[in-house]
Amino acid sequence: MGEVAGLMGGLGVLVAAVALSERNWAGVARGLVVQRRRTLLPDLLLIRLGVVTLPVVAVLAALVLPVGERAVLDLGVGIVWFNAMEVGAWAAVWLAGWGANSVFPLVGGYRFVAQGLAYELPHMFALITVALGAGSLRFGEVVAAQRGLWFVVWMPVAFLVYVISALAMAFWGPMGEPGGAGIAGGVTAELSGPDRLVFLAGRYALLVVAAAAAVPLFLGGGAGPWLPAWAWTAVKTVAVLALFAGIGRRVPAVRMDRFMTFAWMVLIPLSLLQLLVVGIVVM
Amino acid sequence: MGLRGWLLRHAASRPPVLVVAGPYGTRLRLLVEACGWPQARSPAAAAVLVSCGPLGDRLASAADNVWNDMPGPRARVSLPADATAAQVRAALEQARESLADETAQLRDAAEHLTTAWHPGEAADPTMSCATPSEPPADEHEPSDEHLGGHGSSGGHAASHEHPGGHGSSGGRAASHEHSGGHGASHEHSGGHGASHEHSGGGGASGGHEGHMGVVGGVAMAGRGPDRDGLMLDQLHVPLGPVMADWPDGLVVETVMQGDVIQRAVVVTGHPEAGRSFWDEPWLAAAEGEPVTRGAAERRRAAAHLDSLGRLLAVAGWPDAARTARHLRDRLLQSDRLLQGDRLLQGDRLLQGEDRLVRGDEDVVADYARFARRVRRSRVLAWMLRGLGQVDRDHAFLAGDVLDRVHRRLEAAGDAIGRLQDHAPLTVDLGAGGEDRGPWGDGRDKWSRVAVDLLPGLLEGAELAEARLIVASLDPDLAQLSPEAAHG
Numbered sequence: 001m002g003e004v005a006g007l008m009g010g011l012g013v014l015v016a017a018v019a020l021s022e023r024n025w026a027g028v029a030r031g032l033v034v035q036r037r038r039t040l041l042p043d044l045l046l047i048r049l050g051v052v053t054l055p056v057v058a059v060l061a062a063l064v065l066p067v068g069e070r071a072v073l074d075l076g077v078g079i080v081w082f083n084a085m086e087v088g089a090w091a092a093v094w095l096a097g098w099g100a101n102s103v104f105p106l107v108g109g110y111r112f113v114a115q116g117l118a119y120e121l122p123h124m125f126a127l128i129t130v131a132l133g134a135g136s137l138r139f140g141e142v143v144a145a146q147r148g149l150w151f152v153v154w155m156p157v158a159f160l161v162y163v164i165s166a167l168a169m170a171f172w173g174p175m176g177e178p179g180g181a182g183i184a185g186g187v188t189a190e191l192s193g194p195d196r197l198v199f200l201a202g203r204y205a206l207l208v209v210a211a212a213a214a215v216p217l218f219l220g221g222g223a224g225p226w227l228p229a230w231a232w233t234a235v236k237t238v239a240v241l242a243l244f245a246g247i248g249r250r251v252p253a254v255r256m257d258r259f260m261t262f263a264w265m266v267l268i269p270l271s272l273l274q275l276l277v278v279g280i281v282v283m
Numbered sequence: 284m285g286l287r288g289w290l291l292r293h294a295a296s297r298p299p300v301l302v303v304a305g306p307y308g309t310r311l312r313l314l315v316e317a318c319g320w321p322q323a324r325s326p327a328a329a330a331v332l333v334s335c336g337p338l339g340d341r342l343a344s345a346a347d348n349v350w351n352d353m354p355g356p357r358a359r360v361s362l363p364a365d366a367t368a369a370q371v372r373a374a375l376e377q378a379r380e381s382l383a384d385e386t387a388q389l390r391d392a393a394e395h396l397t398t399a400w401h402p403g404e405a406a407d408p409t410m411s412c413a414t415p416s417e418p419p420a421d422e423h424e425p426s427d428e429h430l431g432g433h434g435s436s437g438g439h440a441a442s443h444e445h446p447g448g449h450g451s452s453g454g455r456a457a458s459h460e461h462s463g464g465h466g467a468s469h470e471h472s473g474g475h476g477a478s479h480e481h482s483g484g485g486g487a488s489g490g491h492e493g494h495m496g497v498v499g500g501v502a503m504a505g506r507g508p509d510r511d512g513l514m515l516d517q518l519h520v521p522l523g524p525v526m527a528d529w530p531d532g533l534v535v536e537t538v539m540q541g542d543v544i545q546r547a548v549v550v551t552g553h554p555e556a557g558r559s560f561w562d563e564p565w566l567a568a569a570e571g572e573p574v575t576r577g578a579a580e581r582r583r584a585a586a587h588l589d590s591l592g593r594l595l596a597v598a599g600w601p602d603a604a605r606t607a608r609h610l611r612d613r614l615l616q617s618d619r620l621l622q623g624d625r626l627l628q629g630d631r632l633l634q635g636e637d638r639l640v641r642g643d644e645d646v647v648a649d650y651a652r653f654a655r656r657v658r659r660s661r662v663l664a665w666m667l668r669g670l671g672q673v674d675r676d677h678a679f680l681a682g683d684v685l686d687r688v689h690r691r692l693e694a695a696g697d698a699i700g701r702l703q704d705h706a707p708l709t710v711d712l713g714a715g716g717e718d719r720g721p722w723g724d725g726r727d728k729w730s731r732v733a734v735d736l737l738p739g740l741l742e743g744a745e746l747a748e749a750r751l752i753v754a755s756l757d758p759d760l761a762q763l764s765p766e767a768a769h770g
Contacts, residue, residue, distance in 0.1 A: 027297075029291075030299075037327060180747070181527065181528060182747055183747075183750075184325040184526065185327075250602075253599020
């Protein structure tokens with residue numbers, strides 16, 4: 001049970017840190033005191049489902065990540081599990097956007113689905129590249145395969161694609177258009193009080209989990225001198241989060257009407273090429 | 284109780300503000316934004332509603348709708364037209380205190396439950412079904428369905444013609460008017476012709492009273508062929524006037540399919556006459572008041588930075604937008620008209636303002652860094668290129684959104700370079716070469732041109748593109764008033 005405590009504690013601290021770093025304590029307090037509200041003829045079941053699903057899939061995806069030496073749920077198909085859980089965000093965002101029965105959340109929902117179509121295929125190819133390089137879908141063995149050389153070094157394209165898709169799945173920073181300012185906050189436009197708090201916490205959790213997954217996938221997991229494995233995992237996760245934050249500050253939002261072409265014409269061929277190179281090396 | 288009070292106090296430490304400003308509310312909006320409180324993106328996320336000066340009937344009813352739509356704890360601030368910077372700060376502080384005041388907020392929440400909805404006016408029998416059948420008090424859910432919005436999604440559409448309401452966030456606020464009985468919506472649509480066009484074109488929206496397609500008092504969406512020849516739901520969505528990062532007082536009534544705008548009608552019309560805040564130094568000089576050229580350039584630079592802040596916010600680059608607004612606020616700190624004092628005499632501006640002049644040097648350097656950063660962003664260029672193409676006749680509005688951004692950056696840079704020009708500003712508004720407002724030099728009609736161009740540019744645009752196009756033109760509706768037109 002030590003792993004569960006470690007994972008939950010670490011996740012909680014990181015999510016809180018990310019949320020508070022945006023000077024959000026007042027926002028958290030607001031989430032606890034602000035009234036809930038309803039739109040006209042909402043589909044309440046779908047909204048609540050969407051709101052709750054987001055943090056749940058983030059936690060489920062985190063279960064397979066090794067905190068230190070071992071994961072809470074050391075699955076033989078850990079990478080597939082991770083991918084399946086994080087796709088649950090599609091359902092969460094779409095349900096929350098659709099259920100409110102209001103224009104801007106609906107448009108936000110559309111945008112997220114379009115975003116999914118753009119990022120998901122390159123994302124899966126990036127994960128497959130890692131699995132191919134390690135010869136396993138188990139996170140523990142992926143980490144073990146990086147003893148000599150971190151995957152980020154010889155799979156840079158896969159890492160780049162992973163970073164883009166991590167931001168996209170958490171619809172944050174440049175990939176934040178589903179919740180964009182131009183549509184009054186998009187999927188979050190009609191959420192208030194605890195609904196808003198849970199949904200946004202779920203989004204930050206997803207961002208943190210996506211950053212944490214980059215560590216065993218590309219950055220050698222808990223490997224490093226002096227410090228114990230769990231500490232290295234935490235340090236590397238924070239470093240990836242810092243990278244995300246830097247991107248968020250420097251890059252404006254990316255619209256899918258332009259990005260879609262880039263994703264299919266450039267990212268997918270590039271990630272396939274990366275897959276080919278890794279395949280040849282492994283053989 | 285103790286915990287709730289403690290949380291309320293903390294929640295009130297950085298309350299999100301939703302600003303309602305008409306064409307003549309620019310000065311007060313700038314003062315509110317300069318206080319640095321976070322900007323709410325929708326009524327659901329707002330804690331404070333600030334009305335800037337007298338709003339006029341339509342805008343006031345939109346503001347009321349937004350207010351009814353805001354969940355508690357909440358506070359409302361109405362600023363008088365001549366409020367000074369200190370008064371604005373004091374009013375906001377007072378709002379913060381009331382947000383943290385537990386008893387007042389509980390009372391407001393209780394009243395909100397009973398007053399948010401006016402079934403008495405509802406003629407439509409479907410409406411009474413929508414009144415709350417269970418007391419929502421336990422749940423803390425402010426009243427019931429009607430409280431919130433009307434949406435569109437299921438297709439039942441924000442639907443028709445609620446020019447009265449167009450709240451922010453999808454005009455959700457309008458729902459009250461609808462729900463309040465369709466009589467109300469008729470009255471409103473009578474207010475200006477634009478909406479009638481919609482009711483004609485909106486298919487199902489023609490039926491107002493209890494026709495088949497009414498769900499919860501709102502008509503089902505009509506249908507029409509879309510750009511690919513498919514029959515799709517049409518939603519009638521007003522954009523503005525209460526919307527973050529949107530020109531003050533502008534309303535664009537749109538017919539949308541999905542997130543593509545099919546038709547757009549710009550509703551301006553503001554009976555009260557007034558002066559454009561951005562034109563003030565030139566108008567003052569024309570009336571013989573002593574104004575330095577530097578003061579006018581300061582205003583011009585701030586105008587462009589204000590527009591750039593909006594565009595960058597809509598473009599999803601909050602960090603750059605914040606920089607633009609911060610630069611704008613720093614420039615305006617020494618703008619006496621903004622602060623609510625009379626314009627300083629030219630000689631007093633010259634002497635005793637060393638501190639401000641030193642500050643301006645920093646602004647020059649910081650602006651250069653900001654402009655370089657925006658110009659160099661490849662992603663921004665990738666996203667803005669080719670949007671909202673205007674032909675070459677309209678000199679400073681010509682080109683695409685990216686061209687207009689570059690032109691604004693250049694114009695703001697030039698203006699900032701001339702801040703130290705202490706020569707008196709001479710303006711002869713009678714002559715052809717009028718030099719005033721952001722684009723200066725005989726270009727005072729640019730707001731009119733921009734408004735006339737908007738419908739054509741918005742048709743066929745996706746919502747995200749539409750927001751960028753509007754922000755890149757950023758018309759100053761105060762320039763459309765009869766007074767402004769004649770100088």
